Amino acid sequence: MLYRHSSSRSLRENLDGLLRYSNNFIANQLFLIVGAQSSGYPATVEASRAVLQQQLASLYGEDFGRDPQSLLMLEGSGLSRAQRSSGAAMMRILEIFKPYADLLPEVDGVLRKSGTLTGVYNFAGYIPGPDGLYPYVILTNQASNNRAEILRILRNLVE
Structure with a gap:
């Protein structure tokens, strides 16, 4: 059985709902979609992490996100206790995110x-x-x- 759903909402509208209501399901689904659009379906956490690493490197420099003590994304919601983010890493992300504040x-x-x-x-x-x-x-x-x-x-x- 295959189920496919397309949303009429823009990415910005989805992000608005995600951030305003702390919707961890949306966070994880967007994380998985990023990987699937790059490497194909089915969506995998590994593919999403690889795309995230590429994006972080292009935004912040090749080494950003490579140190797991600085930033370690295991899934999209942030609920994993094994995920890590240093204050310095978060500040760098906030600087780039400012237009979307x-x-x-x-x-x-x-x-x-x-x-x-x-x-x-x-x-x-x-x-x-x-x-x-x-x-x-x-x-x-x-x-x-x-x-x-x-x-x-x-x-x-x-x-």
Whole structure:
């Protein structure tokens, strides 16, 4: 049995839903589609990771993403505990993503995407300031969730 579905929504519309509602299913499906469009169907995580590595190299330089301590994408949703991203890697990604910052949800005047697993509380996004958008990354790995307090301190520094 084969089922095929084509969406009438643009990539931007799909990304808007993905980022605004933290839809991990959409994230993983888009990740798989990227690989399948490059190497053919059926979609595989390996093909998607290879395309991602090529794209990262073209955007950030040949070595970006090769160090698994800096960035390790195992699947598209980010739910794998084995995935890794350093603050420096995320900041570089945010610099390139800035033209699309409006896709991120706005919460209390700050554009942000959150990431949460037990004992892991993260924010990444942009703080509006007098000279434009300032990217920020907050990565915490601790029992208490104090990322909102850290973000408040960063906002005070920008304002």
